[in-house]
Amino acid sequence: MKYVARGAVLAFFGYVIGIWLTVAIRGGSPTDEVAVVFGFILALLGWLGGIGGFEAFGRQWIGKTPVVSTSPGWRRYFEFSIDHKVIGVQYGVTLISVFLIGGLGAMLLRIELASVGQGILDLDDFNKVLSMHGILMVAVAVAGILGAFGNYIIPIQIGAADMAFPRLNALAYWLIPPVAVALLGAPFLGAFNAGWTAYAPLSVTNDSGQILFNLAIITFGLSSILGGINVIVTVITMRAPGMTWGRLPIFTWAGFSASLLSFCVTQFFAGALVLVTMDRVAGTSFFSPDVGRGLLYEHIFWFYSHPAVYIMVLPGFGVILELVPTFARKPLFAYKAAVVSLLSIVGLSVVVWAHHMFTSGMADFLHGPFMILTEAISIPTGIIFLAMIGTLWQGRLWFRTPLILAFGWLFNFLIGGITGIFLADVATDIHLHDTYYVVAHFHYTIVGGSIFALLAAVFYWFPKITGRMYNERLGKTFAIWVTVAFNFTFIPLFWVGINGMNRRVGDYPEAFEGPNRFASISALILGASFLLFIGNLVYSAVRGPKAGPNPWNSRTIEWHVSSPPPQHNFTSQPRVVGHPYDYGVEGSLHVVFDGNGNGSGHSESEGDSA
Amino acid sequence: MTMDTDQDTAVIGANDDDHGEYHPDTAFQPRANKIGLWLFIFSECFLFAAFLSARYFTTGTEIPEEVNQGLALLLTVVLLVSSISAYLAETSIRYNHRRNFKIFTIATIVFGLIFLVGVVIELSAATLHYPPGTPYGTSYFMLIGLHGFHVLTGVIGLTIVLFLGNKGHYGASDYWPVEGVVKYWHFVDLAWVVIYPTLYLF
Ligand code: HEM
Ligand SMILES: [Cu+2]
Numbered sequence: 001m002k003y004v005a006r007g008a009v010l011a012f013f014g015y016v017i018g019i020w021l022t023v024a025i026r027g028g029s030p031t032d033e034v035a036v037v038f039g040f041i042l043a044l045l046g047w048l049g050g051i052g053g054f055e056a057f058g059r060q061w062i063g064k065t066p067v068v069s070t071s072p073g074w075r076r077y078f079e080f081s082i083d084h085k086v087i088g089v090q091y092g093v094t095l096i097s098v099f100l101i102g103g104l105g106a107m108l109l110r111i112e113l114a115s116v117g118q119g120i121l122d123l124d125d126f127n128k129v130l131s132m133h134g135i136l137m138v139a140v141a142v143a144g145i146l147g148a149f150g151n152y153i154i155p156i157q158i159g160a161a162d163m164a165f166p167r168l169n170a171l172a173y174w175l176i177p178p179v180a181v182a183l184l185g186a187p188f189l190g191a192f193n194a195g196w197t198a199y200a201p202l203s204v205t206n207d208s209g210q211i212l213f214n215l216a217i218i219t220f221g222l223s224s225i226l227g228g229i230n231v232i233v234t235v236i237t238m239r240a241p242g243m244t245w246g247r248l249p250i251f252t253w254a255g256f257s258a259s260l261l262s263f264c265v266t267q268f269f270a271g272a273l274v275l276v277t278m279d280r281v282a283g284t285s286f287f288s289p290d291v292g293r294g295l296l297y298e299h300i301f302w303f304y305s306h307p308a309v310y311i312m313v314l315p316g317f318g319v320i321l322e323l324v325p326t327f328a329r330k331p332l333f334a335y336k337a338a339v340v341s342l343l344s345i346v347g348l349s350v351v352v353w354a355h356h357m358f359t360s361g362m363a364d365f366l367h368g369p370f371m372i373l374t375e376a377i378s379i380p381t382g383i384i385f386l387a388m389i390g391t392l393w394q395g396r397l398w399f400r401t402p403l404i405l406a407f408g409w410l411f412n413f414l415i416g417g418i419t420g421i422f423l424a425d426v427a428t429d430i431h432l433h434d435t436y437y438v439v440a441h442f443h444y445t446i447v448g449g450s451i452f453a454l455l456a457a458v459f460y461w462f463p464k465i466t467g468r469m470y471n472e473r474l475g476k477t478f479a480i481w482v483t484v485a486f487n488f489t490f491i492p493l494f495w496v497g498i499n500g501m502n503r504r505v506g507d508y509p510e511a512f513e514g515p516n517r518f519a520s521i522s523a524l525i526l527g528a529s530f531l532l533f534i535g536n537l538v539y540s541a542v543r544g545p546k547a548g549p550n551p552w553n554s555r556t557i558e559w560h561v562s563s564p565p566p567q568h569n570f571t572s573q574p575r576v577v578g579h580p581y582d583y584g585v586e587g588s589l590h591v592v593f594d595g596n597g598n599g600s601g602h603s604e605s606e607g608d609s610a
Numbered sequence: 611m612t613m614d615t616d617q618d619t620a621v622i623g624a625n626d627d628d629h630g631e632y633h634p635d636t637a638f639q640p641r642a643n644k645i646g647l648w649l650f651i652f653s654e655c656f657l658f659a660a661f662l663s664a665r666y667f668t669t670g671t672e673i674p675e676e677v678n679q680g681l682a683l684l685l686t687v688v689l690l691v692s693s694i695s696a697y698l699a700e701t702s703i704r705y706n707h708r709r710n711f712k713i714f715t716i717a718t719i720v721f722g723l724i725f726l727v728g729v730v731i732e733l734s735a736a737t738l739h740y741p742p743g744t745p746y747g748t749s750y751f752m753l754i755g756l757h758g759f760h761v762l763t764g765v766i767g768l769t770i771v772l773f774l775g776n777k778g779h780y781g782a783s784d785y786w787p788v789e790g791v792v793k794y795w796h797f798v799d800l801a802w803v804v805i806y807p808t809l810y811l812f
Contacts, residue, residue: 233642264653267653278742285748286664292667292668293667
């Protein structure tokens with residue numbers, strides 16, 4: 001805790017000094033946006049230095065040996081630890097907390113929408129809560145699986161001792177708390193009401209809370225970029241002997257693909273927000289109607305944010321593809337085709353962004369190509385679906401919580417994908433754009449595709465990370481509860497959307513009250529399910545029965561080390577000798593460990609009796 | 611990093627012997643550093659691409675006549691020359707010519723600082739003729755600012771490796787930090803090779 005305290009104190013002083021210097025040099029008031037910008041930058045540097053960045057990086061720059069803290073026990077979670085497993089847990093706990101805060105926002109929104117007219121929120125406050133909810137949840141979806149499980153699992157799955165750049169990894173994590181503080185602190189400067197998309201010119205002219213949004217998301221982008229580079233380099237350079245690309249576990253492939261997107265396109269969101277910030281504080285006019293145009297913002301923003309939806313969902317594909325073979329006790333169907341599909345989604349997703357802009361007034365001749373390209377993404381997505389269903393087909397299904405959530409995922413994402421086609425079609429989109437139909441579509445894809453996978457991943461890897469088993473009965477109850485409540489919440493929104501209910505407005509015509517009330521009640525039930533989720537996990541992490549190294553009889557490497565894995569993951573060098581998903585193939589082995597003979601690997605003849 | 615002692619800091623890269631037979635292989639690190647740097651540079655290209663496309667999107671290729679073509683050309687030459695001196699600095703340390711390394715690194719830093727001074731002169735002139743609110747000024751300030759920031763970080767990086775090199779760090783077999791900073795410097799120069807025509811030529 002002493003490092004967190006030191007970081008917080010330095011951040012505070014950094015903020016004060018930044019504000020004070022700006023006011024001293026140029027005059028004006030301490031709440032001027034220029035002052036806030038400099039305050040934030042110094043606060044960020046103070047925080048990073050204080051939390052341990054100085055010892056880990058700064059000492060090297062002045063010619064001393066860098067050091068990092070390695071406290072035992074729970075204290076390591078509150079310092080600049082460079083252990084990828086610690087960092088994975090830090091990401092997981094932080095982002096699930098952010099998820100719960102964002103969820104509370106959603107509850108407020110649904111309560112307001114339960115009846116016509118203004119209740120607990122007026123129209124502007126509604127948009128502010130909406131924007132906060134949106135950006136917090138997008139952050140969770142972007143960084144959740146990749147930050148928590150990408151960090152924890154990928155190095156072990158490829159047989160590496162850590163990530164390629166452990167210090168950078170720690171830095172990427174410790175950039176996240178300031179993001180959360182800045183976003184949640186924005187209401188003190190009037191909050192932001194431009195939505196998670198922050199469309200200009202509204203985001204240039206609204207309250208000063210927007211400046212904190214911009215700074216926070218630029219920082220978050222930096223974290224994503226560093227994290228992405230780290231994953232890519234780790235997978236390229238640190239694979240254990242025998243871990244060829246053709247044997248790479250599918251979750252690692254998916255994290256790798258998502259990182260290929262996030263490390264480069266994220267610059268566009270950061271860039272767009274830098275431009276908005278400059279318009280606000282430096283007097284440039286990229287988005288003012290006389291010089292630049294709002295359309296410019298939309299192009300730059302969506303060049304990031306369409307690929308971003310795949311940054312959210314590709315790791316989700318990976319999680320589901322990873323656990324389906326385990327719980328169906330069958331080899332992964334069409335592994336190679338799934339890998340090719342992941343990579344072709346990476347390629348395609350950077351050339352479809354303008355499908356968000358069919359009604360924005362861009363040139364007409366762009367509509368056709370963007371429609372066709374968008375629809376083309378359904379092909380690789382469909383192949384990945386096929387791989388999942390082909391694996392489940394005639395499998396010996398073992399219904400545990402992760403598999404139930406995987407079924408929920410399949411159902412939800414199917415609806416999400418199919419409704420997407422109607423949005424990609426120009427003719428129908430002109431009617432559907434900016435209605436609740438879009439809201440329902442992207443909740444089915446993001447909650448259905450990314451958050452459900454995150455939940456499944458939490459249950460699947462929980463015994464590995466904590467060494468203890470969660471309560472299966474409560475887990476199953478939660479899985480069914482969350483799937484049903486989620487569908488009850490969002491199905492009605494398709495209907496009101498098709499009938500013309502606008503999104504981002506805290507009120508609606510009388511005729512939509514019934515479905516809205518139904519959605520609101522379902523939403524509260526959905527929210528309540530997370531009490532069960534948290535209760536189960538917290539209790540089981542402390543009191544659950546010991547899980548042992550491999551409770552699921554899985555074949556990938558992380559299940560062949562102790563739970564939790566030792567420092568540096570292994571006690572002897574792993575060697576990969578076969579494909580990871582040959583469940584039920586007589587005598588097949590994925591990994592052996594030096595020095596222990598072949599017995600420590602998981603051979604199918606003994607393991608398949610589960 | 612030891613786990614069972616009560617000491618609570620560890621030296622990065624220190625070897626410790628308590629994992630039994632398992633010694634994590636560290637041979638990957640040089641390759642990882644190189645790939646990591648290239649990925650970072652590739653990622654930076656996207657940022658520049660975003661800002662460059664903003665320039666073409668808002669103002670096309672319009673250029674006001676007040677721009678100081680002479681100074682811009684001079685600064686371009688300075689920056690290109692600095693790439694050569696940076697390259698020579700890297701080559702010198704590779705052959706352990708410490709004196710040359712020092713000379714060429716200092717030269718590169720000086721060129722970088724000259725460039726920055728030139729940028730400040732240009733920007734102050736620009737506030738008179740095409741301030742940030744005007745169509746050209748908007749892109750101009752943004753691109754010059756972005757690039758100037760990169761030059762500044764490059765100069766800081768060069769200063770650090772100069773300082774450490776002076777203290778006896780680096781040699782023929784371990785000069786990765788120098789190589790890294792110099793590659794970054796080349797990238798900053800290359801970015802200018804795109805920005806210069808965008809803002810001054812067409
Ligand atoms: C077959 C796959 C998909 C297709 C064809 C598709 C198509 C579309 C289209 C055309 C829009 C724009 C609608 C409009 O604003 O009028 C849209 C919106 C959206 N989609 Fe999808 N989509 C697909 C999958 C996904 C996935 C996988 C995700 C996320 C994981 C996603 C997230 C979103 C989001 C967040 C929006 C709305 C953004 C906003 O305006 O705030 N979509 N989709
Ligand atoms: Cu999209």
